[in-house]
Amino acid sequence: MTLAVQAEGLVKRFGTTKALDGVDLAAPAGSILGVLGPNGAGKTTSVRILATLLKPDAGNATVAGHDVLRDPVGVRGKIGLTGQYASVDEELTGTENLVLIGRLLEMSRSSAKARAKELLERFGLTDAGNRAIKTYSGGMRRRLDLAASLVGRPEVLYLDEPTTGLDPRSRNQVWDMVGALTSEGVTVLLTTQYLEEADQLADRISVIDHGRVVAEGRADELKRHSGSQTLQVRLSDPDDVTATETILRELTERSPTANHETGLLTTPAEDPVLMSALVRRLDEAGIVADELSLRLPSLDEAFLSITGKPAGGEDSTPESGEESTA
């Protein structure tokens, strides 16, 4: 496994604000790394350092084999960047923006045009190609921004909060496009405030808060670390609920939550053998279950248990010193 992005101990201060306080990130080539954190966590700062737009105060990073400090030009030859805010020229058309980037990448005029056409097609913007960006909707702008970062066929793509502010349909479109990229071997580093997004897209997730990585792993690993699983039973016949309640109480020694109308029962399940025991008991009692599942806690719950506060929150209330006992 080669690492396409590897950052170690990144530190960045802005005046008295410590935006990054020793961030380590690692993205294997061809994978999607999700960098998950609330507003102000340091996501954009990390991305800007990895894209050579900012120099870290300490630490180092290698991107596609090039050192961001020693060979920034080499890094820029391998990356594409879609920043948090669209960075395309509002007055130019979609085609003109893409051709300009192609020309800056020293493509011939005709191949820059061909590449622009191809990308507009791929992002469903062919009809809008000859309109100024300022007439685009938010979703179209995002897609053009994404297209712009792909002109040079980057090996590593940074997406800084690619779906923030998008409606659900546009968000799904962006997700599909990101998924398609990895099938071409592109390594994607994606930042997000949305746990759902990281869960959907990322192979591995680094949770970042106050300029530090507070957890790292696969989505399911992070979820497993943050508390027990939930056993869920959906019965064919809601009349069986009372009998099933009794069985579950015997097995877990606590009362399950039960809904007599829908026939749905849930209970915390620390013991992994609970499932097979339940299957046997239901079978003996002649109760038919439509669905029998062990659900991991959501990443929201995981984030809460890792950082001690809900994800994606505005983080507007200053810390009232409850951590002073630590």
Next chain:
Amino acid sequence: MSTTTVERPEQADQRSPGATRRIGPLRTLQHGLTLAGRSVLKIRKSPEGLLDVTLQPILFLAMFVYLLGGAIAGDTGEYLQRTLPGVMAMNMVFGSLGTGMQLNNDITKGVFDRFRSLPVARSAPLIGAVLGDVVRYVVSIAVLLVVATLMGFRIETNVVSAAAAIVLVIGFALCVCWISVMLGMLVKSQQALPGVAMSFMFPLTMGSNVFAPTETMPGWLQAWVSVNPVSKLADTARGLMIGGPVAGPLSATLVWMVTLVVVFFPLALGAYRRRV
């Protein structure tokens, strides 16, 4: 706290020692020209953006010639002859504001982030903006000359020296614009720029010999006006277009041009590096 970690196999070190790859001057210029093409494209799309460098000097010229020309020079025709070359010079200072505005806009809108994430020379966006403005200046001078000709202006020397005057004026614009570029990097918002820029533009343009002879000015003002680069450029342009001494004011102008670049290009580049 439980943190799951990945194993990190040591990556083969592909860097050759000291391999800071740089982009040479030729490619820098090529990137700069591509970006200048972007400026030209934008001028073609919204020509109204040229009003500041076309309408404004015409208004200045008409106002001074018809309102004050008779009183200052005794004759509006004669006044037009000696004022037009100066207005051309002055206009280059005012016109540089557009460069600063455009750059400030590109930075705040994040367009420069895109360029800087490409393997493009760092100074290319600056060079591109400045080169793109040459087109603005050429259009501006052409319009001014047409209007002045309609008002009765005549070149009294020859076409070659008049053309030399135009080239010199544009060359001067390329030197003085670095002040605007620097200010464009320093101010937070685009709206703040015109006010700040006036503080250097006004002494340069109005505190010059463009509109009136200097004899009646107070001593301190005369002292400034006689060294002001715009006065020197206006003198040179007058000499080249309607006759008179050229060598003296030309060498003073050239010294100023070099000075402006030597002082303000590094300052502008420094401000740009700090900003982006």
